[in-house]
Amino acid sequence: MKLSNIQLFWMIAIMELGMTLVMTTTVSLQAAKQDAWISVFFAGCIALLIAFVATRLTLLFPDQTLVQFSEAILGKWIGKIIVLIYLVQWYTIVPIVLRQFSDVIEMLLLQRTPSLAIILLMILLMSYVTFTGKIEGIGRCSEILGPMIFLMVFIVLFTNIENINVKNMLPLYVDNGMKNIMQGALAPASYLGHAVEIVMLTPFLTRPRQAAVYVVWGVVVPVVIVIVSTLMIIITIGTDLSVHMWYPFIELTREIKLGFIENWDAFAVVIWITSVFVKLSIYLFITTYGTAQFLKVENWRNMVWIIAPIILLFTFVPKNVTESTNNYLNNYWVPFVLPVNMIGIPLLLLVIGKMRQRKARANS
């Protein structure tokens, strides 16, 4: 079970790119209108901070996961509570992403297919890759799918050049002001902050000490692409319409009219399915591995067969698309996960861990 750093780069990049593009743009557009791309820029800065703190943290214990080193840093009981906070995050994000995945597919593509069929397929696929391929399999998948996803995004952006109307992004800043722009930054920041999961992955890296650079690039590259895409949404669809759409990026593919070639939805679907697959597999691995370590289960792989059905059940908890897309994002992910799980706890662990290390060194 070994990951190369380049695989880590692709894993983080895909995990951040696909979901941020599709799920968070409406929220920033609603808050910051034509300045939403500036919001994404600030979101990128926050995400970089998260990545920076997380990588520094992993360097303290490069051969342990969060579940192990949180106990090492904060003692047995507080450490366990910290892990519980993350377990809540992992056990809710997987069903929610699955649900969002099936929502998009159902809303745009397969209107009459029962969502169970769509969700079951994805669960089988991600369980399979986690069970047989382990983290190495997921890494290799990302390495292959990553460039494909990037290419698709570039094609969607490039073919839209004809629809550009630059006036849509003007005037800059004056209309919305700093407050709205920062407010629009929160949702994308919370999705771009997924790099924090590196704290569960370092023990599998071949060269964990060199990982920091790859993690940072894994954040910077998607951030740049999301900025360009948001800008593209603003100057092609315009803010009057895009604020009312569920998935403006996917609508972008529908605007394309390249000569007689229309209806490019397939590109968006490829981007969507592949990036959701990679993201879910990584999270399923983290959830399974983390739970196994938490409960001190020897063979973590067998946990997949217990956790996958639990996730499947959770997937049907949200009643409708508003609950799965907006409520979770606005009531849990942005106000809680972003400040606590992504920034607060890693920072706390980093500070205390550093202090302990220094003390230990001083004692010896």
Add this chain to the structure above:
Amino acid sequence: MTGNCRLFRGFIILLLLCLLMGCWDSDEIDNLAIVIGSGFDIVNDGQAEATVQIASPTGFPSAGNGGTEISPYLSLSEKGADSSEIINSMQQQLSRRFFLGHRQVIIFGEEYARHGIDQFIDLFMRSPDSRYTGYVLTAYGISAKDVLNASYVFENIPAIAINKMQEEGNALGTLVGEFIASLASDEKTTVTGAIRIVETGAAGNVYRIDHAAVYRENSLAGFLNEEQMKMLLWLKGKLQGSMMSIQFEPKSDKFRGKVGIVFFKSDAKIDVRLENEIPHVAVQMKAKAKMMNNDTPVNMGINENLQQLEKKFVEKIENTLNNILETAQKEWKVDIFDFAEEIHVQHPQFWKNTKDQWLELYPKVPVSFQIELEIQNTGRTQAPAHFKK
């Protein structure tokens, strides 16, 4: 243990076989009623009537079946209060599933447009089938039903003819996406091409798109005629290919005195200057053209003559522009040239304060036009070649 494993594998394969087929959404092309065009009208009792044109592939005349008598399309009209009601009653008459994914034109009847068009627009954006890339038109003087029920010689399906005419670009064309975006915007005025039917006698009817429909909020304010529509195209930077002619000399026995040009490049810029809290708008319009025909004895190879010609064209254009502005400001109260968008971009702070009173302010805004027209060449000849000295 191995037997167990094999059983499990078999089970997974069976499951995937069921799931991967995607039977629930299988859509064979012969199970779809592909709507090519749709039109909306208002009927006497205030209800709306929708007309759709559905392609019927078996009706296409092909080499094999020679002269089939089946029509290549099916026309359906249905009255109702909203989209779902109408689609529902249409579906009840169809053996195939109602499918909007290939709709190429949407036409609003004039009367319907004057009453307000909100009713059906939501579906254009909400329905997963519906696309942005069709054209929206307004029927000029007739109902949408009449437009869609007219036949057209070149194409099997009339709606396709209308779509191709719009693609061709000689008249104002508004895509569904642009149409909805302009309705949603405070700053953009909604305009569409306006289509009518011209009787040509023996050959039947033909379509003609030579007007533009101007909307105030969600209802039709009025139409622009052909010359006026060209000005709108110019401001949108889409004048290429349009033609224009003027009376250059008085009519004589031998010559009618007309000169015609075709535009090949156009550009427009709107500048807004604030003076005492009143925006002053200066519109700069540039175009390049070449001469198409010269029905005068004048030798256009001489520079003075050409300059004279340019001057006359500019005068005519200025007149047309002032006409439009007069109607738009005084009569329709419609910001037809999208000055609001420019004010918003150029003076955002001012716009923030005046946004709500813009429509009261707009009729009082002074506007000046500055037109530069270059006739770059005169075609292959100087004076008319057939002219005896």
